[in-house]
Amino acid sequence: MLNFVEWLATTKWSIALHESLYLYPWIESSHVLFICFFFGTLIFVDLRLTGKVFGDLSIAEMNKKILPLTIIGFCLMSLTGLLLFYAIPIRNYQNIFFRIKIFLILVAGLNALFFHKRMSKEAKNWDKDSLIPTTMKVSAVASLFIWSLVIISGRLIAYNWFDCDRQPQTEWINFLTSCVVEYQLYEEIDGI
């Protein structure tokens, strides 16, 4: 994997993105705007399940009308996110917050999978006054909570507290970030 991201970093477009004065900030700003589209609309889809908003619409209606926007937001957010990763591949790959973020996205994905499996089975028969099973409500709240953590950890990627080039770090940090550290070198420096 490290070989792969090292190769990515040598590609022409990665270097161009990395060195561009304006393109990188523009992509990052649009990434933030697409977060509003994705997470901002997801909030209402999830809150509908807890019964807090849009009580006049059934859950199936709500999903049909709002989820397309959420999915478009997700696609554009992922696309700009991939570009941001591609601009600084090695550093992102070894960044602890990036890794936490990817892990959380996987958890959110599993939660969504579980959720939609049950939805497709049960929600067809629901109208706007149907009682929603507690597990589905929990899943909706969990979705909001996990995606919030994704956003927070995503913002923290920018900080280099645990980056590989800032040594010494504790062993478990270097383990979690797959840093290749030449300890011997540090011992020699300490010796001086």
Added chain:
Amino acid sequence: MESNQIIELFYFFEDSFIGQYIRDSTWLFPIIESFHLLGLAVLGGSVVLGDFRLMGFILKTEKISYVVRQTRTWFKFGFYLLVLTGVPLFLSEAVKCYYSRAFWIKMVCLVIGIAFTFLVRNPLVLKNQEGKLIPLLGFSSFFLWTVVAASGRWIGFS
């Protein structure tokens, strides 16, 4: 107010207890900033749903007043979270903000955005006004808040 008085005021903000406290901490600025982003997502989502309804893209069978009423609470929630986190962020780097063009663009659009939302958009929409102006209202609001968000992000690049 003369410009040297304004800069003095911004130095005063930066020297404030909260400003210093945040600067002295490694974690505080990034954590507050993360919640600022979260608030933006909440506000942004409410703006997207409300304004896309006004522009006629989504929820066409629902009344505009209903959609705005449903999203308004979350707009306010996002807004309070943004102010609550935005003010300390500003205090910690007020002088940098003074010299940042993005900051001033954001502030001007923010003031216009707040006035537009609460004095023009919401009152008109809640009265269930119909007509050709409604999509324009939605577009203007969406555009204003987009500029606020984007120029806000840009403060960090300068």
